[in-house]
Amino acid sequence: MQNNKTIVKNVYQSNYRDLMEKYIFKIIYSYVIDIVEKVAENMTVAQKHKDFIAHFYTLALLALIHEWVQNDLKEDPKKIVQQVATLVQGAFKNDLEKYAK
Template sequence: MAHQYTKKLIQDTFIKMLNERPLKRITVKDLTIACDLNRNAFYYYYADIYELLSEIFRTELQAVIDEYNQTLSWEKSFMVATKLALNNKTALYHVYDSMQREELTSYIFNTSGNIMEKYVEHESEQLEALNQDKQLITSFYQCALTGMVLHWIETGMKEDPEQVIKRVGYLFDGNIQASLLRSSHSPRI
């Protein structure tokens, strides 16, 4: 229990600090002072600041996966993913503008991929779609969603993601099912 508390304290304090200053200006020393911990406590859990950042992204990814498993809605899952960004815009930009941009891009790509993979699998349960087609459909939507999120970040996160996600869901409703149906009727190679 104390381990969970300490890790959460470190993560929450790190995000708070990231909302106040760029990633490159956050040191383990500053973080441990803010947490009222010694440096050994930090190093017990993390090798460095970047490992801490990676764990935060993994934790957020798991929250998105859990949301999908509860709702079976890619739209609701994606809204959970955007919640961290909206609640921590400055922190997000500090990561985006740092050398850790790749970590953020990877998080977005993995989140999109996990959501779409589960959605495509669920939608194809009653169909005999080809596995390679399911992978292709998943990859296509994963790349599209990733590109949309990166564009949203690059343009200042001005649009309400919930409205955009709902609109995309509305406009493309049925396309994945139609593609899976087409795959299930295609000649087997």
């Protein structure tokens, strides 16, 4: 996204923003659900709860991306990823344990 800053900003300011966000959502969700499933391997958690956790974190990440674009993609994405990684360290496990049977 940072390499195509002009295109990304134009799409975000156009009628096609929804399409772009849906596309990004699908990509992020696929990674997040994979992590949630892996963390939940030895737990008994209903699929609807795993899906909800993945959905919740995907929306949070999508909001961060939106804010990053709105701020002209200035912040180093590596720093954002590092902050998110610190924040969610162990969070999936804790969230899944709340739903475990």
